[in-house]
Amino acid sequence: xxxxxxxxxxxxxxxxxxxxxxxxxxxxxxxxxxxxxxxxxxxxxxxxxxxxxxxxxxxxxxxxxxxxxxxxxxxxxxxxxxxxxxxxxxxxxxxxxxxxxxxxxxxxxxxxxxxxxxxxxxxxxxxxxxxxxxxxxxxxxxxxxxxxxxxxxxxxxxxxxxxxxxxxxxxxxxxxxxxxxxxxxxxxxxxxxxxxxxxxxxxxxxxxxxxxxxxxxxxxxxxxxxxxxxxxxxxxxxxxxxxxxxxxxxxxxxxxxxxxxxxxxxxxxxxxxxxxxxxxxxxxxxxxxxxxxxxxxxxxxxxxxxxxxxxxxxxxxxxxxxxxxxxxxxxxxxxxxxxxxxxxxxxxxxxxxxxxxxxxxxxxxxxxxxxxxxxxxxxxxxxxxxxxxxxxxxxxxxxxxxxxxxxxxxxxxxxxxxx
Numbered sequence: 001x002x003x004x005x006x007x008x009x010x011x012x013x014x015x016x017x018x019x020x021x022x023x024x025x026x027x028x029x030x031x032x033x034x035x036x037x038x039x040x041x042x043x044x045x046x047x048x049x050x051x052x053x054x055x056x057x058x059x060x061x062x063x064x065x066x067x068x069x070x071x072x073x074x075x076x077x078x079x080x081x082x083x084x085x086x087x088x089x090x091x092x093x094x095x096x097x098x099x100x101x102x103x104x105x106x107x108x109x110x111x112x113x114x115x116x117x118x119x120x121x122x123x124x125x126x127x128x129x130x131x132x133x134x135x136x137x138x139x140x141x142x143x144x145x146x147x148x149x150x151x152x153x154x155x156x157x158x159x160x161x162x163x164x165x166x167x168x169x170x171x172x173x174x175x176x177x178x179x180x181x182x183x184x185x186x187x188x189x190x191x192x193x194x195x196x197x198x199x200x201x202x203x204x205x206x207x208x209x210x211x212x213x214x215x216x217x218x219x220x221x222x223x224x225x226x227x228x229x230x231x232x233x234x235x236x237x238x239x240x241x242x243x244x245x246x247x248x249x250x251x252x253x254x255x256x257x258x259x260x261x262x263x264x265x266x267x268x269x270x271x272x273x274x275x276x277x278x279x280x281x282x283x284x285x286x287x288x289x290x291x292x293x294x295x296x297x298x299x300x301x302x303x304x305x306x307x308x309x310x311x312x313x314x315x316x317x318x319x320x321x322x323x324x325x326x327x328x329x330x331x332x333x334x335x336x337x338x339x340x341x342x343x344x345x346x347x348x349x350x351x352x353x354x355x356x357x358x359x360x361x362x363x364x365x366x367x368x369x370x371x372x373x374x375x376x377x378x379x380x381x382x383x384x385x386x387x388x389x390x391x392x393x394x395x396x397x398x399x400x401x402x403x404x405x406x407x408x409x410x411x412x413x414x415x416x417x418x419x
Contacts, residue, residue, distance in 0.1 A: 012141070012143030012144075012267050013143075013263065013264060013267040013291065014147075015143045015144045015146070015147030015148070016138075016143060016146060016147050016150070016263035016264075016266050016267050017147075017259075017260055017263040017264070018147055018151065019146065019147035019148065019149070019150030019151040019263070020150060020259035020260065020262055020263040021256065021259055021260070022150070022151035022154070022155065023150055023151060023153075023154045023259065024255055024256055024259045026151075026154035026155050026157070026158045027154055027158075028252075028255070029158065030154075030157075030158045030161060030162070031048075033162065033165075034047060034161075034165065034175070037165075038162070038165035038166070038175070039165070039175070043172070043173065043176075046113075046116055046173065046176060047175070047176050047179070049116070050116050050119045050120055050123070050176050050179070050180070051123075051179070053120045053124075054119070054120050054123035054124045054127060054180065054183070055124075055127070056124075057097065057120060057121075057124035058123070058124040058125070058127040058128040058131070059128075059218070059221055059222065059225075060093070060097075060124075061090060061093045061094050061097055061124060061125060061128035061129075062090060062128040062131055062132060062218070063089065063090070063093065063211070063214055063215070063217075063218045064214035064215065064216070064217025064218035064219075064220070064221060064354075065086040065089060065090055065132055065135075065210065065214050066131050066132050066134070066135035067135070067214070067217045067269060067349065067354075068082070068086065068210055068213050068214035068217055069082050069083055069086040069132070069135055069136060069139055069210075070135055070138065070139040070269050070270050070273055070349075071213075071269070071273045071349045071350070071352070072209070072210060072213060073139055073273075074273040074274055075352070076206070080198045080199070081202055081203070081206050082202075082206065082210060083136055083139075083194070083198045084198055084199050084200055084201060084202035084206075085202035085203075085206040085207045085209075085210045086132060086136070086210060087132070087191065087194060087195060087198070087200045087202075088200055088201065088202050088207060089207060089210065089211065090128055090129060090132050090191075091129075091191070091200065093128075094125040094128060094129060097121055097124060097125055098121055098122075098125055100121070101117055101118060101120070101121025101122075102121075104117050105117040105118050105121075113173060115173040115174070115176055115177045116173065116176060118177055118180065119173075119176045119177050119179060119180030119181075120180065121180070122177075122180035122181055122183065122184040123179060123180035123183040123184065125184060125187060126180070126182075126183035126184030126185065126186060126187030126188065127183050127187065128187065129187030129188065129190065129191040130149075130153055130183070130186050130187040130190050130191070132191065132194075133149075133187070133190035133191050133193070133194050134146050134149050134150060134190070136194050136198075137149065138266060138269075138270055139270055139273075141270055143267065146266075149190065153183075153186040156182060156186065157179060157182040157183055157186070160178050160179075160181075160182040161175050161178050161179045161182065163178070164177075164178035164179075213352070213354065216354040216355045216357075216358050217349075217354050219358050220354060220357050220358045220361055223358060223361035223362055223364075223365055224361055226365050227361060227364045227365045227368050227391065227392075227395070228251070228388075229251075230365060230368045230369045230372060230387075230391075231247070231368060231372045231376070231384035231385070231387045231388050232244060232247055232248060232251065232384065234369070234372035234373060234376045234384065234387075235247055235372075235376055235380070235381070235384050238376055238377055240376070240380055240381075243327075243380035243381045243384075244381075246327060246381050247327040247381040247384050247385070250327040250328035250331050250381070250385070251331060253306065253310065253328055253331075254303075254328065254331045254332055254334075254335055256302075257299045257302075257303070257332060257335035257336075258335060258338075260295060260299065260339075261295075261335060261338045261339055261342065264291070264292070264295055264339060264342050265342045265345065265346065268288055268342060268343060268346045269346050269349060271284070271346075272284060272346040272347060272349060272350040273349065273350060275350055278407070278410050278411055281347060281350070281407060284343070284347075285343050285344075285347070288342070288343035288346075289340065289343055292339040292340050292342060292343060293339075293340075295339050296336040296339040296340065299332065299335060299336055299339070300332070300336055303328070303329060303332035306328070307325045307328055307329055310325075310328075311325060326381055326382035326385055327381035327382060327384055327385040328385070329385060330382070330384070330385015330386050330387075330388055330389045331385055331388055331389075333385075333388075333389040333392075334385075334388040334389045334391075334392040337389070337392040337393055337396050338392065340396060341360075341392075341395070341396045341399055344357075344396075344399045344400060344403045345357045345399065347403050347406075347407070348399075348402075348403065348406070351406050351407075351410060353406055356399070356402045356403065356406060357399065359398070359402060360395050360396075360398040360399035360402055361395060363394060363395050363398040364391050364392060364394065364395025364396075364398075365391070365395075366391075367390060367391035367394040367395060368387050368388055368390075368391030368392075369387075369391075371386065371387035371390045371391055372384055372387035374387075375387050
């Protein structure tokens with residue numbers, strides 16, 4: 001009987017968490033320096049918008065291929081074929097987006113200037129290609145390499161962008177283009193290395209199969225992002241701008257926990273893809289939930305410390321944000337729930353049923369939205385934090401019910417054969 005021994009588990013998780021925390025620190029440092037030192041208010045606003053659009057567009061190019069390639073390459077007869085299919089699809093979508101950017105950039109789109117369009121197109125394609133390259137490295141259980149790549153790219157991008165900031169005036173858009181160009185360069189280099197190693201040509205059947213699988217993963221990514229911003233949108237809709245500002249700051253403060261969750265999920269995915277059989281799932285879940293408990297406990301302690309220390313710092317720097325604590329604690333509790341949800345999400349991938357995870361995320365979205373509409377009008381940021389936490393709990397319960405049902409269904413034929 002195959003056992004789910006996490007040969008690279010804790011050590012691999014350490015590398016991935018370290019890489020994600022380094023990425024978070026580099027990105028946060030860049031935004032802080034840009035806002036306080038190098039850019040005026042209008043330019044920084046354009047910079048923040050360009051980065052947000054880049055993230056959204058990169059998800060459209062990636063289309064869940066980063067997770068799909070990790071799972072599908074373990075079930076294909078030729079394990080390199082899913083890699084080549086993912087490279088072909090992401091490469092084609094990236095070229096389409098670049099051509100679209102080249103067409104749109106010369107046009108006058110209201111207040112949107114052409115450097116922003118160029119930065120979004122370059123950055124989105126580069127980010128998608130880089131993430132896919134890291135996923136392919138991770139699929140081969142190269143945890144250290146994946147962690148180092150995750151840390152290196154934003155550090156190089158930080159240096160390139162700050163160099164552009166130093167060479168221009170505070171109202172120049174050149175740093176925005178430099179940010180996108182650095183991201184694009186990193187993506188081209190990493191995906192080029194993958195193409196040299198595995199090639200890029202894949203059959204239409206494999207490409208179709210990969211797209212059919214990853215469409216659910218892509219929709220799950222979109223639902224995840226939506227569930228994380230719904231409460232903030234309700235705050236804005238209710239006209240509570242001051243509360244929305246505090247809650248937005250709290251959302252930025254919990255990005256460290258989100259980075260740890262992403263690293264944890266990424267470390268579990270290749271291990272789940274290599275489970276020898278359905279009988280190995282309980283062992284995998286026990287081991288993963290123990291790791292989830294440790295990470296959740298560390299985040300809970302860190303959140304309590306931050307809730308005590310940060311208000312004293314903000315009292316000096318930004319007094320209007322000192323009351324961010326209630327929303328921050330609610331979001332931190334939401335992040336803690338996500339750690340326990342991660343092993344269940346990767347089991348959906350192991351069962352080749354990613355739509356189950358999407359269904360649970362839709363439950364989470366509906367719950368967060370409904371609770372926010374109920375709690376926010378009278379409680380502000382506190383109500384938004386409670387809505388995030390309550391929606392997270394209900395979504396996790398829905399995922400647990402769906403996964404248990406799928407596991408029972410998968411074991412059914414084996415039980416009948418044994419009897």
